[in-house]
Amino acid sequence: MTHLIRAEWTKLFTTRVWLGLLLGACVMVIGFAVLLTAFAGNPESGIPAVGTPVYEELAMANAVNVNVLFLILGIIGMTQEYRHRTATPTFLTAPRRGRVVIAKLVAYALAATLFALVVLAVNYAAVAVHAGVRGAAPALDADNLGTLGSSGLALVIYAVIGVGLGALLRNQVGAIVGGLVYLFVIEPIIRSIPATSGAYKWMPGGALEALTATFQGPDLLDAWQGGVLLLGYGLVAAVLGTFLAVRRDIV
Amino acid sequence: MVLGLMKPDAGTATFNGTPYASLPQPLRTVGAVLETAFHPARSGRNHLRVYCRAAGLPLQRADEVLVQVGLADAGRRRAGGYSLGMRQRLGLATALLGDPSVLVLDEPANGLDPEGIQWLRGFLRHLAHDQGRTVLVSSHLLSEVEQTVDRVVIVGAGHLVREGSMAQLRAGADGAGTVLVRSPQADRLAEALRADGTGVTRDGDALTVTGRTTAEIGSRAFAAGVEVHELRSRTSGLEEIYFQLTAGREQFSAPSADVPSPEATR
Numbered sequence: 232m233t234h235l236i237r238a239e240w241t242k243l244f245t246t247r248v249w250l251g252l253l254l255g256a257c258v259m260v261i262g263f264a265v266l267l268t269a270f271a272g273n274p275e276s277g278i279p280a281v282g283t284p285v286y287e288e289l290a291m292a293n294a295v296n297v298n299v300l301f302l303i304l305g306i307i308g309m310t311q312e313y314r315h316r317t318a319t320p321t322f323l324t325a326p327r328r329g330r331v332v333i334a335k336l337v338a339y340a341l342a343a344t345l346f347a348l349v350v351l352a353v354n355y356a357a358v359a360v361h362a363g364v365r366g367a368a369p370a371l372d373a374d375n376l377g378t379l380g381s382s383g384l385a386l387v388i389y390a391v392i393g394v395g396l397g398a399l400l401r402n403q404v405g406a407i408v409g410g411l412v413y414l415f416v417i418e419p420i421i422r423s424i425p426a427t428s429g430a431y432k433w434m435p436g437g438a439l440e441a442l443t444a445t446f447q448g449p450d451l452l453d454a455w456q457g458g459v460l461l462l463g464y465g466l467v468a469a470v471l472g473t474f475l476a477v478r479r480d481i482v
Numbered sequence: 483m484v485l486g487l488m489k490p491d492a493g494t495a496t497f498n499g500t501p502y503a504s505l506p507q508p509l510r511t512v513g514a515v516l517e518t519a520f521h522p523a524r525s526g527r528n529h530l531r532v533y534c535r536a537a538g539l540p541l542q543r544a545d546e547v548l549v550q551v552g553l554a555d556a557g558r559r560r561a562g563g564y565s566l567g568m569r570q571r572l573g574l575a576t577a578l579l580g581d582p583s584v585l586v587l588d589e590p591a592n593g594l595d596p597e598g599i600q601w602l603r604g605f606l607r608h609l610a611h612d613q614g615r616t617v618l619v620s621s622h623l624l625s626e627v628e629q630t631v632d633r634v635v636i637v638g639a640g641h642l643v644r645e646g647s648m649a650q651l652r653a654g655a656d657g658a659g660t661v662l663v664r665s666p667q668a669d670r671l672a673e674a675l676r677a678d679g680t681g682v683t684r685d686g687d688a689l690t691v692t693g694r695t696t697a698e699i700g701s702r703a704f705a706a707g708v709e710v711h712e713l714r715s716r717t718s719g720l721e722e723i724y725f726q727l728t729a730g731r732e733q734f735s736a737p738s739a740d741v742p743s744p745e746a747t748r
Contacts (some may be wrong), residue, residue, distance in 0.1 A: 234536055234537065237535045238536035241528070242521075242524075245524045246523045247522065311521060311653070315519060316517060316519035316524065317519045318519075319487065319516050319519050320533060320576055322487060322532050323514055324508065325537045326503035326504075326508055327503065346536070355669070481488065
């Protein structure tokens with residue numbers, strides 16, 4: 232198993248996909264941090280002023296805005312095997328395919344943990360500098376560290392969901408487009424329509440929102456429930472993906 | 483199916499009695515080239531290192547097999563920029579990583595230039611004869627297969643058509659054991675040969691003689707003072723044998739079913 236996990240890391244770090252996604256995530260998170268801080272305290276934006284606990288919670292949870300890139304990291308990790316037909320040599324090397332998918336899940340969870348730490352550090356640095364200029368850099372107290380930690384955890388779970396989703400769909404472009412449409416179109420619609428917003432708290436986005444900061448949000452679960460639910464989605468995608476990868480013929 | 487990538491409708495395939503998926507170290511037992519599959523942005527060397535890691539092999543195996551297939555200089559370049567022949571070599575290198583005793587190659591000569599085909603022929607012979615590995619090749623290029631293989635399995639429309647060595651297949655083919663003679667005086671030669679009851683059939687200036695060696699026919703022609711332009715025993719090529727064996731079977735007219743797979747083992 233260790234062999235297979237290390238093979239996945241070799242695969243990940245011998246192309247430049249990881250670098251692009253990590254740099255993209257850093258740039259995005261800096262952008263969001265600057266925007267959030269710039270509009271903090273502005274009555275029209277509705278964002279509380281720098282130095283308030285709500286602002287700090289939002290700023291520390293800012294990293295979850297790049298969840299889509301972690302989802303894509305997981306999707307590419309799995310679907311590249313099908314896109315470039317390396318599934319054949321991969322499954323020839325490890326004929327028990329369930330082990331390959333599990334190795335991928337573990338390898339990407341660990342790699343995503345590393346990337347998430349980088350993103351969190353960049354996020355904190357950007358917030359600390361900008362908010363510091365505007366008067367009050369958030370301290371790394373227990374509350375803020377907790378929010379940072381849970382947003383990092385959310386990023387890792389999204390990478391795991393990506394691997395599972397990739398195993399389900401196998402088509403790289405389809406899985407990425409599907410993931411984007413879901414995150415940026417379907418969930419926001421469900422969230423905003425009163426008739427369906429009750430269901431939102433049970434969806435991955437609702438779970439994510441519960442796990443991290445809430446901002447004029449609808450009815451949500453408790454943070455720990457959100458975390459468990461999000462993890463559950465990741466595991467369901469992984470188990471389904473494993474099951475299908477084992478059953479399907481490789482052509 | 484042999485390698486456990488697809489589920490067969492019925493039956494099993496085993497290597498030394500073990501199904502592929504149950505082999506404890508599949509790469510060390512069986513090396514396979516099915517299609518040249520690699521990530522285009524990854525170098526050939528890194529591609530091989532991935533599978534070294536996955537199979538628990540030392541990483542220097544990647545460099546060793548690159549030398550073996552003649553890719554040592556190209557190993558650090560992106561595999562996406564490889565020529566078709568280099569891709570085939572990289573596939574072969576992947577199969578050799580685990581130093582397996584059995585190699586399974588699907589259409590290894592596909593897309594190779596004449597030099598590459600000659601290299602492949604020599605390389606496969608080297609692997610089978612000098613290193614004692616079993617090499618199983620599937621191919622549509624019958625004349626190519628004929629030059630390389632020791633044993634042939636002809637599969638058509640999902641059924642076994644014939645199996646044996648090239649010599650056995652030739653012996654079983656139509657026209658085996660006959661000699662072809664061409665002569666501008668075919669009539670006189672036929673007469674001379676028929677004198678002792680030898681079976682001769684004539685078609686223009688060509689005679690097909692049954693039951694005599696080329697030497698016997700040559701000396702008979704010399705004695706009769708007949709000019710001879712060609713004298714050879716008739717042997718059928720694999721392609722000819724294939725068409726003889728599968729001729730008249732309706733299922734072979736279906737384009738999708740027409741999949742001859744002569745295979746070779748050591």
